[in-house]
Amino acid sequence: MADYFAFEVLKTSPPGRGARLGRISTPRGLVNTPAFMPVATQGTVKAMTRAQLLELGAEILLANAYHLYIRPGVEVIAKAGGLHEFMAWERPLLTDSGGYQVFSLSALREVNEEGATFRSPVDGAEHFLSPEAAVEIQHALDAEIIMSFDEPVAFGVSRGEAEAAAARSDRWAQRGKARHDSLGGRALFGIVQGGFWDDLREESARRIVELGFDGYSIGGLSVGEPKELTFALAGRVAQLLPSSAPRYLMGVGLPHEILRAVSLGIDLFDCVLPTRLGRNGTALTRFGKLNLRNHKYIADFRPLDPDCDCQTCRHHSRAYLRHLHKAKEILASTLVCYHNLYLYQRLMKEIRAALVEERFEEFHREFEMRRKDVESDNPG
């Protein structure tokens, strides 16, 4: 571990295992964990200004190397002085390597041991990404935490395909790490793959830990598999990762899923849902999802969530937000995304407070009881 990146576990619950209260230190500031990273795919958390993100208390954002490489291009961002300067975000950033996007968004031309050749979904131009190039791009973007380039698999692949992709991802992790070590100055996380088989996940975890990274991501989950399988695999892998390094469960999830993953010892999360749902007029509340397209909100002058003290809930009613959404006003997205992100930030703060006060299990139990109580009474 270099001095530009450090992770401390401050407390665990129950003691010695399970949920962890921690702190990541970077040259751009601290990240208190468990932390949720709002997703700034293209260098902006959708519909949010810098001032709103600071007001929400976000300590770290996730951006996507693939999207930024495609547009506006790494040269532009490097010329701006890096992604922090480009997007005017002074606090820590984590970039995803783009492995997932190369395979899910691009017209794929060829993948071989060397890397992946693909076409840009923006202009059709051909690009080649190797594990080394993915690391170099992320260095140029200048995030504090960067990811290895991996080859994920979809739910439903054969065991043989998953095994081959995991083995290749592990070899790519090694190559990326070698390039990263020659560049220095930030943290590189390895990604555990292995599809939906315990032993493949264990094998991948063993190899990635052996290589040694600043942190460990669990990739390729929450891609359509049953949730019980997600958490069984995440929990199994978490136990195999060193307790001294942060653990990041990529792409997870809804609030109750995050809480469950925290109980399994995960420290970092990201998810597009708060902003994706927000733009579609769906608010997340502690009483379930609230779909503003529903006619019953036309004259409902209550806030989205009467227990929420965010700027949206302080000032605006369901009726007004429904009107804005129906009228296709940009402000609908802004206000609902803000509320949804606030819910996440508040949840993470409550989780950390519960860990500080040694009542995490109680907090988790009460959260689940309340959730089950209201499941049958979803206001959506």
Next chain:
Amino acid sequence: MADYFAFEVLKTSPPGRGARLGRISTPRGLVNTPAFMPVATQGTVKAMTRAQLLELGAEILLANAYHLYIRPGVEVIAKAGGLHEFMAWERPLLTDSGGYQVFSLSALREVNEEGATFRSPVDGAEHFLSPEAAVEIQHALDAEIIMSFDEPVAFGVSRGEAEAAAARSDRWAQRGKARHDSLGGRALFGIVQGGFWDDLREESARRIVELGFDGYSIGGLSVGEPKELTFALAGRVAQLLPSSAPRYLMGVGLPHEILRAVSLGIDLFDCVLPTRLGRNGTALTRFGKLNLRNHKYIADFRPLDPDCDCQTCRHHSRAYLRHLHKAKEILASTLVCYHNLYLYQRLMKEIRAALVEERFEEFHREFEMRRKDVESDNPG
């Protein structure tokens, strides 16, 4: 004049005529004039939060009775406690009557002396609006300043059509005023029509002034006619209006047009351009329009306007804003609309300061010289 509405002229430039420094008093607060009203057509200034509007220093917004009547409906807004409550805007509001929209946006079925029957562009439902109903709707919306229901004409109509429409608008103004007087509690503005003929404008102004309103609007201009004609007519009408009441030139305009109209004695303005252009990626600057779609901004790390100290210019570059616009990110609209509205609010503040300091003519002259200097060097 009732005590819920007052207007004082504090200074004129040159003394006794021309530009006026003034102040409108309402139960919801003061409006320093000359004032620009950001347009909140559907109960939101496009892409702007309440906090951003307060930060911009907007003292009054304009909303549109027609759009709000169509959606979400007056009943919903009345039930919310009025438009201030519905849209969470505590400061003064002015509503336009909807005359212009009935004629420009609706599939028109019939207009006769009684009023206008038209179809909703949202759901095709048939509606009827009379001058009395338009006033009642605006009372239910609860704006501090409301407009008479008028029948505007397009540029290119015959003199006969313009004359008939103006005469009918004046009769409608009388009927609306009678209904308004029985309801009380807010200010009603009459609207001068008369198309593009001096004598028709004078005749309309004479009749509207004779009826007696809390303020006077000049309607039906800036609809495609040559700008010299706009200002010749606006200037002619302004001279015929009582100096003791505010004058509102509806739908005008670009910054230099507002400045020119101020010199003719106009006090109130509204225009959709700052937000419409902003959403289309065009920033207004003191050096002309800047079109972010232009490739030359791809690595231009200067702010939109180096002389601007708005939140957008303080934190973001042309390159970043161009990227957001190209990537169809909502934040592009937010940041460019904010900058454009800031330019307008700053212009109005500078105009008022120049009037206070008795150097308005000098300010106007310098503004025009700078504008002509840069016209040939538009950064667009």
